[in-house]
Amino acid sequence: MINTGTELLLGDVLNTHLRFVAREIFPLGLRIERQLSVPDGAAIGEALAESMAFDVVFVTGGLGPTTDDVTREAIAALFGLEFEENVEIANGIRHRLTSRGWKLTDRILRQALVPKGATILPNHYGTAPGLYFPKNPATASPHIFALPGPPRELHPMFVESVLPILRDIASDKAPHEFRTYRIAGMGESLVEEAVGAQILAIPGIELGYCARPGEVDLRLVGDPESIARADAILQSVLKDSIFSLAKEELEHVVVRMLTDRRETIATAESCTGGLLAHRLTNVPGASKVFPGGYVVYANEVKASALGLDPALIRKHGAVSKEIATAMAEAARTRAETTHALATTGIAGPTGGSEKKPVGTVYIALASDCASTLVRHFNFASDRETFKQMASQAALNLLREQLLARD
């Protein structure tokens, strides 16, 4: 895929073409092997000349009426094609302009000049049509699609006109299967150590990872049989660490589990500072399972909002398993919920000590009919990542508890 446009290289416009096209062609068993952005002008022809070894080349942009739009010319020059006026396009442009009372210029009519052998791809949202040049063994040229740059012109043209042609081109390909496992409670390298070698030993499997704070996506691509073999390994080794096969956020999974069980959750947050409540309330329908929470940053508010005994805080320190436990139990009692999660820790950058360094966090989960669980972690990092990892660990603790109670 070649994306042309100086605006892309200046950072004025975000290039969304790769993501759009890659997702559209994936179900056909096709994928983009290489994507290139070049400025308007001579670089377009050079990029095309470099791309002759591929099966299909998409070029976006450079089809308009201005002097820097040279995609048509570059293709024609590369394969020695002559131009001819396409009567249908010329009439369409004439009709479009005269009906608006605009002047018809040679420059605009340039868009009706089409290299010989091209198939026209209609553009219902602009004047410049797309062009399709079939693979030509005589000139050793691949299938080339020249497409408009603006997404509102490109997207409908791609779906209406390009996909049907690609379906013919790719009719011999076995479609890829694609699966994403979203994993909590294990770092990227721990996941790879646990399953990497076994998965890579399966022929025809591609394996990839994408890590975010507190979660890892493991991605498989392959034929259905290989995917099934890999799936059996992943499910048996990673078990409940896999929290979604549908790229869901952890808070969506937890809210759904609570909703299904008709159970509720409250929060008592010190170091996560409201993030836990924020994540839960991002889920539509959260009000059914989350009546509310307490952000108790200062010790005075731990006492006034949750009724914690200041002597207990002095004795153990605010960042301790005892205070995490007391916070969770008080929140559950006060909000009258099935469960309550509490977080207390040291986000940093200051406030750490030798015994409790920056990154220390205690997470407690109080539940009815069960003793309160407490976990200790160290998520030394910047403040926002620390908060994200602590909230992730808290939601994952609740998820594991819900699974264990089933």
Add this chain to the structure above:
Amino acid sequence: MINTGTELLLGDVLNTHLRFVAREIFPLGLRIERQLSVPDGAAIGEALAESMAFDVVFVTGGLGPTTDDVTREAIAALFGLEFEENVEIANGIRHRLTSRGWKLTDRILRQALVPKGATILPNHYGTAPGLYFPKNPATASPHIFALPGPPRELHPMFVESVLPILRDIASDKAPHEFRTYRIAGMGESLVEEAVGAQILAIPGIELGYCARPGEVDLRLVGDPESIARADAILQSVLKDSIFSLAKEELEHVVVRMLTDRRETIATAESCTGGLLAHRLTNVPGASKVFPGGYVVYANEVKASALGLDPALIRKHGAVSKEIATAMAEAARTRAETTHALATTGIAGPTGGSEKKPVGTVYIALASDCASTLVRHFNFASDRETFKQMASQAALNLLREQLLARD
């Protein structure tokens, strides 16, 4: 610029690196001439080999601990460099992992192997450091920067470590002056209507806008004299709507203003569900000005946590200026703060009525020595945007109040 990552070519992740880097280097008089996305693996080396004619090459991704991360190896192979263990990186990784109680594996320690001659670019947000290989006439190699793929690691590293090196490399180029005005309380088109024509009438000025929920960045590029003329217009027309010239988040501005005044804030959130507390506690030092807050989603918790009279809620409805006022005043009294902000509204997608449609929000600010302010807005949108806009309006109401009290 070479962006590596199979996830980019599968359309799993939107590639934002080009836009980010292009904008960062523009003020130095530098621009990207060519950008290439390739999958993980052998293609990285081929892409590098093709790029030897440029002055500077950025490579993103492929620096992590897994087998598909081969950027270091590709650079070393291309220029015949040997690897050596960097003691500082190895110790950093050891410290990071052991402090979290995670297992240290050979795979993770791979990230401490560095090709000879590379300068380390510290990574404060992940384990893999960036690498800088200076231009080397002996091997005809350009300046090469190998940078991490995750934006939250790449962006701070680029600003802290890459830009200073680029500034030396590009010291002979005429720099553009570049200024960003961050504006709250006005939409993008309102900003353009207020100042657009006057700014564009100044010769040699480039003007751009970037809108996010509840705020707009107005961006100027030009020579110093034109920028000074534009600045005078912007300051006199937009006045206090400009809340930062340093691309700060609104919560940072508000926490600084409160810190300077030795004043404090509490929160009582219904529809923002903890986001307001989360944003305040993202700011280092927030504990000095924010003792805590209440997330009162259900009416029962509005009563139990804030002492609101259930009869008052029944009379006016939970989404009303009366309840917003009562929430703010109760939070201020209970948390013993100078100010308290309250939000109540209908985030949707359900729960709206004809009189109070989805998007309705009331924001109240209670302060000492002043009567409580209430504002009414409609931010009909998806849930997360609604919450972001409501929290933005709340923080901006506090900012305006603090300015007015000076």
